[in-house]
Amino acid sequence: MRGPQRIAIDGPAGAGKSTIGEQLARKLGYLYIDTGAMYRALTWLALQEQVDINDGPALGRLALSSEIVISRPQVADGRQYTVTLGGRDITWDIRSAPVTRAVSPVSIHPDVRTVIRARQRAMAQRGRVVMVGRDIGAVVLPDAELKIYLIASLEERARRRYAELVAQLGEHNPALPSMQQVMSDIQRRDSIDHDNMQPAADAIIVDTDNLNIAQVLEIICRYVEDKS
Numbered sequence: 001m002r003g004p005q006r007i008a009i010d011g012p013a014g015a016g017k018s019t020i021g022e023q024l025a026r027k028l029g030y031l032y033i034d035t036g037a038m039y040r041a042l043t044w045l046a047l048q049e050q051v052d053i054n055d056g057p058a059l060g061r062l063a064l065s066s067e068i069v070i071s072r073p074q075v076a077d078g079r080q081y082t083v084t085l086g087g088r089d090i091t092w093d094i095r096s097a098p099v100t101r102a103v104s105p106v107s108i109h110p111d112v113r114t115v116i117r118a119r120q121r122a123m124a125q126r127g128r129v130v131m132v133g134r135d136i137g138a139v140v141l142p143d144a145e146l147k148i149y150l151i152a153s154l155e156e157r158a159r160r161r162y163a164e165l166v167a168q169l170g171e172h173n174p175a176l177p178s179m180q181q182v183m184s185d186i187q188r189r190d191s192i193d194h195d196n197m198q199p200a201a202d203a204i205i206v207d208t209d210n211l212n213i214a215q216v217l218e219i220i221c222r223y224v225e226d227k228s
């Protein structure tokens, strides 16, 4: 089969990138790489080692010495992939609230981005990939054969995140944040991520507000066929 070697899927938090990216990769038999997981793994390490999340050069050094590996799921517990750091499985740790709070400030440092982007480019050499993130089409893989940029309104993204949290934590769990809290968290991340979250000039913008997952996949698959 011909077809795009590299598919970039970018967009803001909660636009559906990881769900869509993982399903698309499975359908096409491509490797799925969620680049947010790399920033999250580094953030987890920084919190663990008590490195100041405002100290770009220190975080850059930490990134350089870190051994972050993303591989196909090694355990059947609902994970999309396995993330290890120095051999330790941190797949679920990187989804914790402290990591989610700190990851945007960590990922804005140029010293961090230089190291992580180089690793992402190296990973894309491994074969046919669906790479999901914020800056993949515009910066990491500017030559990607297909670039999709998913968007959705703030309200819709918050609604989706909230539904995910209810499914994870249960409706009556005291740890469940309010809808308002979820919305302001997304807004805060949007504003910090903003500069590293621009669609490439040749990206196809897909507004997912009124579309379900199957419909978004169908649209993207049509573009994949067009490139084949």
Ligand code: DC
Binding pocket: 013, 035, 036, 037, 039, 040, 103, 104, 107, 108, 132, 133, 134, 135, 136, 189, 193, 196
């Ligand atoms: O998609 P996510 O929520 O797991 O991403 C976590 C953070 O990582 C996000 O707030 C911004 C950052 N990120 C980035 O700057 N560039 C990417 N390509 C992917 C994620």
